[in-house]
Amino acid sequence: MNIILVKAMKLVIAALNVDKNEIKAVSCVGGFSLRLKDTMIGLVKNETFFVIYHSSNESDLFTDSQRLFNNDNSLLYAVDIEDAKAKDMIVAAYNSSLQLQNANAKTQDVRNLQFIDDELRYYLKELNIQNTNDIKALGAIAIYQAIKNKRGSFSSIEHLYALDNISHDEFSSFITKERRVALSTLALS
CATH class of the missing domain: 3.90.1150 (Aspartate Aminotransferase, domain 1)
Structure with a gap:
């Protein structure tokens, strides 16, 4: 150990x-x-x-x-x-x-988030990320890069955007173009 x-x-x-x-x-x-x-x-x-x-x-x-x-x-x-x-x-x-x-009484189990797909739900389970507080604590970019490290390649860029929305208490798939560009630049650099 x-x-x-x-x-x-x-x-x-x-x-x-x-x-x-x-x-x-x-x-x-x-x-x-x-x-x-x-x-x-x-x-x-x-x-x-x-x-x-x-x-x-x-x-x-x-x-x-x-x-x-x-x-x-x-x-x-x-x-x-x-x-x-x-x-x-x-x-x-x-x-x-x-x-x-x-x-933040809005903490939700990731299994109950309706706007994320089963693939992202699976990756979060693989990383032992259980709820929205875990996502907020670790951050969207760190989680997205951990998924890449675990599977050997990046998952859908939409997963990064969903994780970022969750970390900001936005429980939808909408994200502005400016935020998409900023996140993509940070996560892929």
Whole structure:
């Protein structure tokens, strides 16, 4: 088993003071997501532990040098497991995830989304992406590229547009031409 994953799980258990059976590691997007019940706390990818911090509020716990990528107001930050502030980062990330869930009661299971096709539903299942909050946390481009990595080629570009709409609470297949161009440029570069 991945040593960073084990250390990250132990750190999450200690930081959130939960039973070890409540933390789940699920294979996804080239690594593992760490979940407490239905709440994604972070990712272990390429031997690094990242927490997802959903907030436009600045925090001295999180620095630009730790940032992996930005998805609207959700940021993925690298956590040094040995750092004294690692537990505080986990608590802040978990609390921000709970706030996002409470603010967004529209969370839906991907199996219930009517405007996506069975092929995209299958890919999301393969990546262990279970609901709209997972899509928002990871971002449309990261998921689209993970699908490409898993299957060896890009899926329909319409899948990228659907994922982007979901990440912006737009539950339809409509997307502006400008947004299509911008997404395509980012995802295919």
